[in-house]
Structures are given as C-alpha cells and as structure tokens.
Amino acid sequence: MRPRVASATVTTTVPMLDLTADPVELTAALVDVPSVSGAEATLSDALERALREQAPHLEVIRSGAAVLARTRLGRDQRVLLAGHIDTVPIADNLPSHREGDLLYGCGTSDMKAGDAVFAHLAATLTEPRHDLTLVFYDCEEIEADRNGLGRIERELPEWLRADLAILGEPTGGTVEAGCQGTLRVEIRTHGRRAHSARSWLGDNAVHHAAEVLARLGAYSPRDVDIDGCVYREGLQAVRIAGGVAGNVVPDECVVTVNFRFAPDRSADAALAHVRDVFAGYDLTVTDLSPGALPGLTAPSAQQFLAATGTTAHAKYGWTDVSRFAALGIPAINYGPGDPNLAHTREEHVDTRVINRSTDVLRRFLG
C-alpha cells in the first residue's frame, strides 16, 4: 500500500506594490523584491498584478518574465517607456535603506528608480496626452542573447511600435540621446617558439605587437556632432596577453581592442575602419553592437526635450536604445539613477532626482 500523501496548497507570496504611492516609496518596494537576472519572476508577478488591479485603463500582457502594458486611446503619438527589472548579483546590499535624501540598495540606480517612475506615471495618468506603452523586461545585465527586449522584438514586434522610446537607464536625470556602438576584436601576432637561451632560433610574437600598440597610440579618434550631441570615439587596447614560460620565446600575442564608435557609422563600417587601422594583422571579431542615432529631430523627441527644459548629450555607453534605433524609433536614455554607481556595492539613488524626473515626465505625458 502506498503511503498517504497529505494534499498541500502551495502558496506563492506575491508582494503587494502600490503604484499610486510616491515613486520613491515605490522604488524602495521594487528594490526589496530581489530580481537578479534570470530570477525576476516574483517581481514580474507583482508588477503584473499591480498593473492589472490598479491600472484598468491599460492592456497588460506577459512575455516570460517581462510585463508589458499599453493604452489604446488613439492618440497621434505613442511613447514607449522601457526599463529592465533585473539587477546584477546582490552584494550584501539588500534590503534598501534611506540615508537622508539617498536610497541605498542593489538596483536602486540601475534601474528600479526608472521603473518606479514609469510604473507610477502609467498607473496614475489615466488620460495621457500620448498613447503609452510600458515594457518591463528581464535579463538585461547578462548575455545579449538572453535579453528580454530582444525576445519581445522577435515574438511581439507590434508591442515595440512607437514614435519615441525612453529607456530608464541611469543618466542622473539628464537626457542622453542615442548611444555609441561597441566593437571588440582580438589582434594576434605570431612567431616561433624557442628556448630564450637560444632566442635566435625563435621569433618573438610579443615584440611584433609593438607595431599594433604603436598604431593604437597614434590613433586620433573623431568627435562627431549629431543633432547637437557630440559623440567622442575611442580605440583602446583593453587587454594584452602573451607568454609561455619564463624561459621561452613566445609564439603568440593577443591584443584585445575595443572600438567605441559614433552612431553615424554602421556596425559594418566600424569594423571596416578597424580592419583598415590594423591592416596586415590577423583580426578576430568577438563583439559587435551597433550604436543608435539620437533621432532628436523627431517631433516627439523635441516635445520631450522642451518638457525637460534642457538639451541632450550624447550617451557614451552602449544601451538597449540601439534596439529601438534599429527599428527607426527615436530613442533616449533618461533615468534618475547615477550611472557611476551602477553595479557597485554602495549603489544608491538620489530621491530628489526621482521626484524631479517624475515631474518632467508627467509634464511631457500628462
């Protein structure tokens, strides 16, 4: 006879989120639901339930651990507000805590403060000036092929249609437009191994790297002005490695070069340029992501800039705005977090910037 198994009800606790609360409080609530990349489901469930219960004017759907919502008011323009809900691994910096105007904790700056502002406005602006789409997505902090926004682009492309995309990545409350592209290549020099006591029998691959480094040192990067944003390029060795043993002439040396390029170059053009710079060398591409044009001449972008009362600057780091730019959508980075604190143990956000960003976006959307 089989033993009797008591029937049990598994209760999954979905934290309650109050989207109508002060966005600073909402930021803290989001931060206090851990959501390291790949383990966002509890936070996704909480966001989905809160949107369904507290924002009945929105159409809400799920895509894996991503939560999407939108109005269908027939407005002339549609603004998409996007934020990733995952974080880097927790560094003993949860739960969140306040110190004066600062809110500390993993994900405060990168980028749950941005998520909180977007969720609060979407829930409370029941009659926005523009149609709104909310995209809260997963797995931004890890390998590009797991990125939730990429999955949405493949599976739900109609959900990404918009006239302007605002990505809540940390910018310190300033407007950073477009983004630079990034290319990583390995340049290999070759030689012939030999005992260093008989070095004339060998051919030193590390010595051959002198010319590669000299070309890097002599390189003059461009400054490119697009829509009033200046993109400063850079071509840098980020790694060099060669050597077999302390008594061996090395037969290989690898210089890893990172090219950050202005968005007036396509990915292909950037690669062609780097191939030109290192003509004659063995070159392997290990990473290539296109940049994003700022698209500030679009009417929706102009209206947003007017609401902020400031001008836009170029975004230097690569962000998911490039996915929107590739779809032809003007895309802007605008979030209350501090980019210099992202991924740090002491990560925090200035609550005054959260409130200011909320006011700016409400003026633009309300």
Added chain:
Amino acid sequence: MRPRVASATVTTTVPMLDLTADPVELTAALVDVPSVSGAEATLSDALERALREQAPHLEVIRSGAAVLARTRLGRDQRVLLAGHIDTVPIADNLPSHREGDLLYGCGTSDMKAGDAVFAHLAATLTEPRHDLTLVFYDCEEIEADRNGLGRIERELPEWLRADLAILGEPTGGTVEAGCQGTLRVEIRTHGRRAHSARSWLGDNAVHHAAEVLARLGAYSPRDVDIDGCVYREGLQAVRIAGGVAGNVVPDECVVTVNFRFAPDRSADAALAHVRDVFAGYDLTVTDLSPGALPGLTAPSAQQFLAATGTTAHAKYGWTDVSRFAALGIPAINYGPGDPNLAHTREEHVDTRVINRSTDVLRRFLG
C-alpha cells in the same frame, strides 16, 4: 586494557647497484630508482652503499640526500665530477626500456647517464691520474634555494676544491664550456583606469608598452668570443600582461623580459645594461644568476679537451657550472644526454654516446 600491537620490522629495500657493470646497464639501474626532486633518498642510499662496498679506495660521506666521495692520493690536480640525481616528475615513462641503441625513461638524459659514467669510472679507476671528487647532489630541478650543490657549498666548502669541474648535464657528448647568465625583470607601464566608452578620461598603460616592445625589437644582441667559445646574447619579452575587463582602459601593463648574457658581464653589469636599455621605465628584478666563464686556458681544461679530441662550444642555458666558476674553478658541461630531450615524456639517451663519453673520461682520468 590497550590492544596488543604486533611488533613489526620495517624493511627498507635499498636497491643493489653494480658500479663495475657496463655504464649503460648502470644508467638503466639508476633510472629505475625513481628520484623526483625532494624524494631522492632511496637512490642516495643505494649510491652510498654501492660506493662504500665497491669502491673502498674512496672516502664517502652524505650531506642530506647528496652523496660525496673522493680519493686522497696526493696528485697534483683534482678533478671534480658532479651530477644531480633528481629528476623532473615522472611522465608515465618509467621503468626504463631499450629500443635498439636508445634507452628510454625519466632521467635518462637529464642526467643519470652522466651520473652512471662518473660513478662507474670513480669505482673502477682505483689509481686515477688526478685526484677525483664525486658529487651526486639533490634538488637541481627545483627552486634554486633548495639546490643540494648550494647546500654543500655552504656546509662542506672543502669538498668543492678542485682544479677542474665537469658537470654531467646533457650536452650530447660534446664539450660545452662555462654558461650564460640569466636575468629576468618586469617592466611596468602605468596609466589611469577609465570606462572604455569614456576613454579620454583614462590613460592606457598597454599603449605605453609600445615603446618597451619597440626597444626590444630594435635591440642588437652581442656575440662574444671567450676562449674560442662564442656566447650569443639575447634580450626577449617572455610574457606580457595587461587588462582589467573588456570595457576598461587598463592602468597597468607588465612586460617580463629575459636577458641571457655572456659570462664576460657580471650579474651587476648585466643588470646595469638592462636598466640602460629601459631607461625611464619602472623595472623590478625577479631573477638574476651570473654566468660562468669557460676557463679553458687552465691546464686541466686543456688536458681534458685534448682527451676528447674536440673543441669546446659555449653553453647557452644556465647550469650549476656557474657555482664552480664563482669559486674560481674552470667548469665544463659534459654529459651523454641529449639536452633537447630533457624534461620530455619521450626522454631517452643514445647508449653509444654513453660508451663514448666513458671512453673519453677514462682516457683523461685513467
């Protein structure tokens, strides 16, 4: 009540070695007693017992795992025959086996064939022309500060007095005189770390290494003739390393340079030269061993060369002959092993070279 413990006699088996046997057979017997550095005691015991029992004309002592023996015949000249008895770790290449004229196994070339020739001659030449000193020492293949010859130099200096030292390191049966010195330095370039997307805020230490590599590439090494032996110098990068992450401008790069220098330079002079070559750079010495002058003008060395019927060549690798040279003793590398097979899995020795070396040394010493 405590349990009864059966009394047991621990029998350590000391292998029997026949020093009067054919030196090829003796080589195989030595190889078949494993003696990886630090674990030479069984072989030391066997050598000590064999010398005491089969060579009563020799004074025999122990120094740790080293075994020393000498005649005291009052001859005009004393010849010292030195060989390390340790090997690198066994690479599934024991016990020894014969394939035609070749004897395979760990330590065959480096350098139990040399040890066998020396032990056989010392045991069978009861009335040598020159007084003889045998030094079989431990721990040559590992850190210099554990080298048995260094310990003997400190604790038993009178045992190293001689007019000529012959070291049985593998030379393929040719005479290799003196040895080159070796100097290893780390050259550091410095910079300032920054995100590679904002590279103008940083200063790339890897780019600064271009000049270090350029100086290496432009360096013209000397060929130095001493006593008819040509020492070819070499200045080589043996390692280069720099890099923090794929998106960071590196703030440090380290080039490890190995200078192999002719023995007309002292260690200090070699270092001063390398400091000159890399003037202006941060330089750290990690290894410095002086070379050894060939000393071929000494009468004992001339007699040995006459017995071989050949001329001497420069030794390029560093060996323990430099310890004898530092004591003012002409020192020669002469062993039947093949230097190119040392430390290899397929290590072997040509038995014909063992026999030829035995004949040459018997002619010189007999």
